[in-house]
Amino acid sequence: MxxxxxxxxxxxxxxxxxxxxxxxxxxxxxxxxxxxxxxxxxxxxxxxxxxxxxxxxxxxxxxxxxxxxxxxxxxxxxxxxxxxxxxxxxxxxxxxxxxxxxxxxxxxxxxxxxxxxxxxxxxxxxxxxxxxxxxxxxxxxxxxxxxxxxxxxxxxxxxxxxxxxxxxxxxxxxxxxxxxxxxxxxxxxxxxxxxxxxxxxxxxxxxxxxxxxxxxxxxxxxxxxxxxxxxxxxxxxxxxxxxxxxxxxxxxxxxxxxxxxxxxxxxxxxxxxxxxxxxxxxxxxxxxxxxxxxxxxxxxxxxxxxxxxQKYFHQAQDKVTKFICNVSTEVPQIAIEALKKEIEHLLKKVQEFALLAINVPPSKVLDEHMAIDKILDKYTHSFNVEFEKVYEKIRLLEGEIYRYASELSAVNNDEEYNDKLNRLIKEVNYLATAAKVIKDMLYDLDYFYNAHTKEEQQFYKNIRYQILKNIQAFNKAIQGDEDSIKEMDEIYKRIADAYRKSTLIIKDIARNHSIKSDVTTMAINDMHSVKSFSKSMYNILKLN
Structure with missing residues (x-):
């Protein structure tokens, strides 16, 4: 014994x-x-x-x-x-x-x-x-x-x-x-x-x-x-x-x-x-x-x-997440950095989704040598993109980010830490709204892309202009400029001006009897959708 x-x-x-x-x-x-x-x-x-x-x-x-x-x-x-x-x-x-x-x-x-x-x-x-x-x-x-x-x-x-x-x-x-x-x-x-x-x-x-x-x-x-x-x-x-x-x-x-x-x-x-x-x-x-x-x-x-x-472990896995999949929630300070980078990844995907929807190559969004009108005139051909699959990946990425953020919140009681998490979750919410707006516009954008009347074509160009201008302004503002919020305020006002211009084009569409009546409703909905997209991006900037 x-x-x-x-x-x-x-x-x-x-x-x-x-x-x-x-x-x-x-x-x-x-x-x-x-x-x-x-x-x-x-x-x-x-x-x-x-x-x-x-x-x-x-x-x-x-x-x-x-x-x-x-x-x-x-x-x-x-x-x-x-x-x-x-x-x-x-x-x-x-x-x-x-x-x-x-x-x-x-x-x-x-x-x-x-x-x-x-x-x-x-x-x-x-x-x-x-x-x-x-x-x-x-x-x-x-x-x-x-x-x-x-x-x-x-x-x-x-x-x-x-x-x-x-x-x-x-x-x-x-x-x-x-x-x-x-x-x-x-x-x-x-x-x-x-x-x-x-x-x-x-x-x-x-x-x-x-x-x-x-x-x-x-x-x-x-x-x-x-x-x-x-x-x-x-x-x-x-x-x-x-x-x-x-x-x-x-x-x-x-x-x-x-x-x-x-x-x-x-x-x-x-x-x-x-x-x-x-x-x-x-x-x-x-x-x-x-x-x-x-x-x-x-x-x-x-x-x-x-x-x-580096000669080993070459993998070509098509993962939805890029950063949070590699960092355990047990290391909270590194995990929140991975979460931030993953949200930046989501932001990039949402912007690419929006640009592809208006037939603009994502790599040209910050082209300083071309005016927006010239970019729109140069890139007029529709991309062969399976938008439903692109949007599905964005949704999956959003879901993984939400799950990861929830796990981080569950294992951390620090108030300051959870405040950061809440801000990041808000950013994801705004990105989810922006992506959903573009997804809901896909049918209408395809219709206006194939339109024959000058009123419809003008409306289509105006919608493209607003989306591209907003993304350009956002990316320039997010670089870290101290006056970025003020700059985005001004951009948002200019987008509101473009919004008023859209209403004038819609009146022209309504007067043209060769255009179906439901196109006027489509145009009104799209006008509000673009404004919602702009507002979501503006709110993201205010969080940073």
Whole structure:
């Protein structure tokens, strides 16, 4: 019965450690997600800056897995290049050694049980007393996470100490340390935390359950096993996400294999350089040493690694979404950036839909060298476009955006964050209205395109003019000009003038007895539709 108690305590300690790591990651992601996104976007212009970003952010987040998944999300949202993400992955392997140092210096050289209770107590009380929208709730949550990690570590350490006293562990040891590398790999792949696996190795080494050589090989195995997180995170993403995961795999496996080939030499180097350090400190040193050597080996070849991975994962999938499909809602600050880019994608599709409907090539919408009348006179032929399918894709894209925004809203209680979401949803609403207006006009536009009377032809040209002018004005205003709203106000007034001009043309249509009576009704409806389209675009601009 005593034997079972020891293993239950060990298992419970591991559970506390893992939960503490997970809880800490979630709290840091919530409180520092925006800072990480800003840091990455400002510090990934060169390979060296990206490497430092990987080191620093992993040290802060206390998890290379979190940084790897965030890097994958940024690549998926096309907010970061493939080369920069690979450099960050390399840096994260050095940054993750900080956890082993914290565990070695604090976890085994201090009696931390009482300290853990105090930290958990302060953090827990702080969370209870903080409002759901306060950032302090996340900060107190970070304290709880750290407390749980060290409490779990203390539990593992005590259970391993008991097992070492009551069992002859030599009966379960391997003759070669390389088997421990496989155990470290398998355990890390299973529990999705190299930090937890290394803490287990340090606990076993501290209590003399395993020797230093076995612990060193175990740690190398954990480095290879941590690639599973990136591989899982890349599933279903764009090609670059898979390429980052492949680069991560190549780097960690090659570094691990080289470290195992020169295992005894590296151990001798650590023992020679730090003869008086205890075992758990030496493991932290060993962990840091072979990761730095791996980065030194691969850093000059980041461009080569990028080129190599680009040879793979060429996919020609016709996805409706372009950005949000590649970013998990669990990384909220990156997710909202992906959402913004997806809405820009929707805006582009709606504008293309409108331009194709009036027979203007979308690429010519901002042609500064041609007046609108000349553009309309030049492009008069109808495009061979299946408008129903185009509109159906727009509807599907709208639906996916709504679903993604709803999921983001459900997992975030921050008031400021949800205000941003609400503004983005309003923008989608206006775009949905604009697309529906054009879709409802398709039959009428086709009729007027084939019209023979000059009154109908004039009305058709006037409708085309209003739509094209509105899109041109919107795109110029959205560039970031401080006076963009005022400029759009003036454009909207000019469109209102064109609206009055349309009413005069409609009177001419009504007077012409050779034109069917229902054409007058069509013209009136189209006139209101164009105004509704213009109003939707104007409202979008006001939101930005």
């Amino acid at each position: 005593e034997h079972y108690k020891i293993w239950i305590e060990a298992f419970s300690g591991l559970g506390l450690f893992l939960f503490g790591m997970l809880y800490l990651e979630e709290q840091i992601k919530s409180s520092a997600g925006r800072a990480f996104k800003t840091l990455v976007q400002n510090a990934t212009k060169t390979h060296f800056k990206s490497l430092l970003t990987g080191i620093f952010s992993t040290a802060v987040f206390q998890s290379s897995s979190v940084v790897t998944l965030m890097a994958l999300s940024l690549v998926g949202a096309q907010l970061m290049s493939l080369q920069s993400s690979i450099a960050i992955i390399l840096g994260s392997n050095i940054g993750t050694t900080v956890t082993a140092w914290i565990v070695a210096v604090i976890g085994f050289n201090m009696d931390i049980k009482l300290l853990s209770y105090a930290v958990i107590g302060i953090g827990g009380m702080g969370q209870v007393l903080s409002s759901d929208t306060s950032k302090w709730k996340n900060y107190f949550g970070v304290l709880v996470g750290f407390g749980l990690i060290f409490l779990g570590l203390e539990g593992m350490k005590e259970s391993f100490s008991d097992s070492a006293q009551n069992f002859d562990m030599t009966a379960y040891q391997f003759s070669t340390p390389y088997w421990y590398a496989l155990i470290g790999l398998a355990l890390t792949a299973l529990i999705q935390s190299s930090s937890a696996s290394i803490a287990i190795a340090q606990s076993a080494l501290y209590t003399h359950v395993i020797g230093f050589e076995a612990a060193a090989a175990f740690v190398v195995g954990t480095n290879i096993g941590t690639t599973v997180t990136a591989l899982l995170g890349s599933i279903g993403g764009i090609a670059d996400k898979k390429r980052v995961a492949l680069a991560h795999l190549l780097f960690n496996v090659s570094t691990g294999v080289i470290s195992l080939l020169f295992l005894y030499q590296l151990i001798s180097l650590v023992n020679f350089a730090f003869p008086h350090a205890d075992g758990v400190i030496k493991i932290a040193i060993f962990h840091t040493l072979f990761n730095i050597l791996g980065v030194l080996l691969w850093y000059p070849f980041i461009s080569f690694l990028t080129t190599l991975t």
